[in-house]
Amino acid sequence: MEKFILRNTIIDLLLRIEQDSGYSHLLIDKEIKKQHISPKDEGLLTEIVYGTINRKITLDYYINHFVKAKKKMEPWVIMLLRMSFYQMIYLNKVPDHAIIHEAVEIAKRRGHKGISSLVNGVLRNVQRNGVPSTSLIEDEVERLAVETSHPTWLVKRWIKHYGDEMTKQMCEANLTQKAHSIRVQPLKISRDEAMEQLINEGYEVRPSIFSEQGIIIDKGNILKSALFKNGYVTIQDQSSMLVGEMLQPKPGMQVLDACSAPGGKVTHIAEKMENKGWIDAHDLHAKKIKLIDQKASELELTIIDAKKADARHLQELYEENSFDRILVDAPCSGLGVIRGKPDIKYNKKISDITNLATIQLAILNSVSPLLKKDGVLIYSTCTVDPEENEEVVKKFLQQNTDYLVDKSFFNDLPQGIQDSPGVTELGLQLFPQTFQTDGFFLTRFIRTT
Ligand SMILES: C[S@@+](CC[C@H](N)C(=O)[O-])C[C@H]1O[C@@H](n2cnc3c(N)ncnc32)[C@H](O)[C@@H]1O
Numbered sequence: 001m002e003k004f005i006l007r008n009t010i011i012d013l014l015l016r017i018e019q020d021s022g023y024s025h026l027l028i029d030k031e032i033k034k035q036h037i038s039p040k041d042e043g044l045l046t047e048i049v050y051g052t053i054n055r056k057i058t059l060d061y062y063i064n065h066f067v068k069a070k071k072k073m074e075p076w077v078i079m080l081l082r083m084s085f086y087q088m089i090y091l092n093k094v095p096d097h098a099i100i101h102e103a104v105e106i107a108k109r110r111g112h113k114g115i116s117s118l119v120n121g122v123l124r125n126v127q128r129n130g131v132p133s134t135s136l137i138e139d140e141v142e143r144l145a146v147e148t149s150h151p152t153w154l155v156k157r158w159i160k161h162y163g164d165e166m167t168k169q170m171c172e173a174n175l176t177q178k179a180h181s182i183r184v185q186p187l188k189i190s191r192d193e194a195m196e197q198l199i200n201e202g203y204e205v206r207p208s209i210f211s212e213q214g215i216i217i218d219k220g221n222i223l224k225s226a227l228f229k230n231g232y233v234t235i236q237d238q239s240s241m242l243v244g245e246m247l248q249p250k251p252g253m254q255v256l257d258a259c260s261a262p263g264g265k266v267t268h269i270a271e272k273m274e275n276k277g278w279i280d281a282h283d284l285h286a287k288k289i290k291l292i293d294q295k296a297s298e299l300e301l302t303i304i305d306a307k308k309a310d311a312r313h314l315q316e317l318y319e320e321n322s323f324d325r326i327l328v329d330a331p332c333s334g335l336g337v338i339r340g341k342p343d344i345k346y347n348k349k350i351s352d353i354t355n356l357a358t359i360q361l362a363i364l365n366s367v368s369p370l371l372k373k374d375g376v377l378i379y380s381t382c383t384v385d386p387e388e389n390e391e392v393v394k395k396f397l398q399q400n401t402d403y404l405v406d407k408s409f410f411n412d413l414p415q416g417i418q419d420s421p422g423v424t425e426l427g428l429q430l431f432p433q434t435f436q437t438d439g440f441f442l443t444r445f446i447r448t449t
Pocket residue numbers: 240258259260261262263264265266282283284285288309310311312329330331332382
C-alpha cells in the first residue's frame with residue numbers, strides 16, 4: 001500500500017475514533033478488512049493508531065509547546081501532528097526525515113501551503129531540539145496525568161482509593177502490553193499437549209497460575225496457530241479464567257450466565273462441566289447472541305442455550321431456586337482494560353460509573369432469588385473502580401440477607417494470588433500491574449437459605 005494512503009487511513013481512523021467515541025479495536029478491524037491492508041501494514045497501522053490514542057494527553061502537551069493556536073487548527077492537522085510526534089518520540093521503525101516528509105506530503109494534499117509549512121516547521125523543530133520536559137509541570141497529580149496520558153479526574157480518583165504509588169504503577173502499566181494468554185479446551189486437548197505443540201511450532205509459552213487451562217504466550221501470534229484455528233484453544237485474559245475456576249461448576253448442573261456475550265466465560269464454564277448439564281446464557285443485545293453461539297460451536301460445546309434478555313428482569317423468566325450456579329459478569333466502565341482499549345480512559349465520565357453501579361446492583365438483585373440454597377453466585381467486572389465493585393457488593397449484601405461472601409473463596413484462590421494487594425473481605429481486585437492481566441474484580445457469594 002502506498003505510504004500516503006496508509007498514513008491518510010490512520011488519520012481518518014483517529015478522527016473517527018475521537019469524534020464518534022467509537023471503540024478503537026472495532027473500527028480498526030473494520031478498516032483493515034475494508035481497505036485490504038497487508039499484514040505488514042496492519043501491524044504498523046495498529047501500532048500507530050493505538051500508540052497515538054494511548055499517549056494522546058502527553059502528545060498534546062508536547063504539541064501545545066510548539067503550536068500556540070492549536071484550538072483553531074482543523075482536527076485532521078492535530079491528528080497528523082499527534083501521529084507524527086508519536087512516531088518520532090516512541091517508535092524507531094521509520095527515520096525522522098521520512099516521517100517529516102510523509103507528514104508534509106499529507107498536509108499539502110489535504111490542506112494548503114500554509115499548513116504544510118507549519119507541519120514542516122514544527123516537526124523539524126522536534127527533530128532538532130526534542131520535546132519539552134514534563135518536569136516543568138509543578139502539580140504532581142497533573143504531571144502524572146500528562147506523563148501517563150490519563151485524565152486528571154481519573155488519576156485523582158485512583159489516588160483517593162489506592163494512594164500515590166499504586167496509582168502511578170497502574171497508570172504506567174496502562175501504557176504497556178499485557179501478557180497474551182489462551183485457554184485450552186480440555187475436552188479436546190490437555191494443557192501439556194497444547195504447550196508441547198506450540199513450542200514445536202516456535203512459540204514461547206508458559207503455564208498460567210490462574211487456571212489449569214491457561215497458557216501465557218510470550219512470543220508468537222496465536223491467531224496463526226493450528227490449535228487456535230481448529231478450536232483447541234481460545235484467547236482469554238487470565239483474570240477472566242479465574243471466574244470459571246471460582247464458580248466451581250460441575251457436570252450436570254443448571255447454570256445461569258446473566259451477561260454472557262461474547263461468551264468467553266460461559267464456554268469455560270461449559271468446559272468445566274464436561275459439556276454435561278445445562279447453561280442458560282443471556283445478553284441484552286440480540287446481535288451479540290450469535291457471538292456466544294459461534295464461540296460455543298468453535299469449541300464444540302453444546303450445552304449453552306443463548307438468548308436475548310435483560311438481566312434486570314430475569315425474575316420474569318425463571319422460577320425461584322432454579323440454578324446451582326449463577327454468573328453476573330456485569331457491564332462496567334472497563335477501566336481495567338485501558339491498555340487494550342485506550343480510548344476508554346478518555347470517554348468515561350464519573351456519571352457513567354454511577355449509572356453502571358445502579359445497573360450492576362439491579363442485575364444482582366434480579367438474579368438473587370433464582371439461585372438454589374447453598375448455590376454459588378459470582379459477581380465480576382473488568383474495572384478497578386470501587387463504586388462498581390466493593391460498593392456494589394456491600395449494597396447487595398445489605399439488600400439480600402440470605403447471601404454471604406463465601407469465606408472459602410479466598411483459600412480457593414490459586415497460590416500466588418491469595419496475597420495479592422487487591423484482596424479484601426469483599427472480594428479480589430486485580431490490578432493491571434500486578435500480574436500483567438486486565439484490571440478485574442470478582443467475588444463469590446453463597447446463598448444461605
Ligand atoms: C463484561 S461483558 C460480558 C462478557 C462475557 N461474560 C464474556 O466473558 O465473554 C458484559 C455484557 O453485558 C451485556 N449487558 C449489558 N447490559 C445488560 C443487561 N441489562 N442485561 C444483560 N446483558 C447486559 C453487554 O452487552 C455485554 O455483552
